[in-house]
Amino acid sequence: MKYLAPLIGVVVYLALQAAVAGRIAIGHVAPDFVVVCVVLFGLERGSIPGSLFGFVVGFIVDLGNPGSLGLNALTKSILGFAGGKIGSAASPGLLVLGMVFFVASLAHDIIYQFIFQWPNVGRALLLILTDALPSALYTAVAGIVVERLLALLGARVVTTFGKARR
C-alpha cells in the first residue's frame, strides 16, 4: 500500500490534469493538479521521497512535451523537496495548505517560465504576471477542493496526517 497509493495518486492527478483542467479553465487560466499532487506527497512523506516523486512525476509530464524534457522534472523535484521541508516543520490547516499550494504553483511557474523563455526575461515576467499569478490562485482553490474531496471519501489527507504524525 505504501507504494500503491502514490501510484494511484499519480494516475488520478494526471487524469485530472489531462481531462479536467482544460475543461474547467477560466479563459487561459487553468489549475495545475500535478503541482497539487507533488506538494501533497512532499508534505506527507518528507523531502527525499517528495523530491524523488516530483522528479518522476515531472518526467512523466515532460514525456508529452518534446523540446523541454527535464524542465518539469526540475521544477517538480524542487516542489516535492520544499513540500517535504514544510511538512516536517508544520501541520497545515486548510488556509495554510491553500497558501502552500499558491506559493508552490507560483514558484513552479517562475522557475519554469524563466528557463522556458530564456533569454527573453521580459516575456517570462509578463507571463508570470498574466498567467502564473491567476493560475496559482486557481490551483490553490482547486487543491483545497481536491483535498477536501479526498477527506470526504475517507482517504488519509495531509491536513489530518500532519497532526497524527506528531
Add this chain to the structure above:
Amino acid sequence: MHLFEAVFQTYRDRTVLVVLIVLSFFLMALPEPAQVDVARSLVGRVMLPAQEATTFVDDYAGVRAENERLQRMVATLMLERERLLQYRDERERLRRLAEFKEEQTRRLVPAEVVGRDFDRIQTNLVIDKGSEEGLRDRMPVFSYGGLVGSITNVFAHSSWVQLLASKNHPVSCIDKRSRVVGVLEWRNRNQFELKHVSGSEDVAVGDTLLTSGFGGTIPKGYVVAIVTRVAPAGDGLSLRIDARSPVNFSSLEEVFVMTEEIPWDRTLFYEAADTALMRDVLQSRGRR
C-alpha cells in the same frame, strides 16, 4: 570517500535534490531521444481510456447545442459551397484554356480530441484517429480557424498531434497580400512571431499569413495567423512581426487531418448520403 559519505549522511535530502537538479539539466541538454517517443506512446495508451470516458460524458451533455450550431454551419456552408463550385468550374475551364496543370486537393479526415498533455502549457493533443484511418506521421492538422499542428506519433486508433503552439514547431508562411515569406515561431498562448523578414519588406497589421508550402510537408495556402504588430527589430535590418493564430489551442475539440492528395471531383467529397443530409438540413431550416 569518507568525506563524501559524511556529507551525504549530513545533508542527505539536499544531496538528493542536487543530484535530481543536475539530472534534470542533463535531460534538458539532451537532443530529443527516440526513447522519449516510445515512453510517450506508452503514457498516451495508458491515459487514453480515462480521457475517452471523460470526453464521452462531456460530449453527451453538449451534443444538442452542438447539433444546432452544426446545422446552422452546414446550411451556410452548403450555400457557400454551391457558389464556390460554380467559381471553381469556371476557373477550371479557364485553366484548361490556358493549358495549366490540373489542380489537386486533399482529403480531410475529421478527428475528435480525446486527450491532452499532462502539462498546463499544452503543446500536444491526442486524437481518436490513427493508422487504421489512413493517418501517418507529419500529416498537417487543421481546425475551422486554420492550421493547428502536425501528427508526430501514429497508433492504430489514436495519434499525437504536436501543436503549432510549441517551441519546436516553426512553420514557413507567406503573406497573403504581399507574398513576403518568413518563418512563424510560437511565443505564448496563440501569439507567434514571423521571423527572417527583411526591414524593407511589405508586411502590415491585419495581413493574413498562409502556409507557404515550402518543405513539402504542409500544403500551400492555408491560414495560420493574422499579423497584429509590425515594428523595426533591434538589429535595424529586419522586422519584428507579431501575429495571432485564430485557433484557440486550449479549447480544441475536433480537428481535421489532411491526408492524401486527390483530384478535384465533388463526388469524392460528398457522398450521396451527405448530399441528402444537407438537403434535409436546408429543408428543415426553411420550414422554421
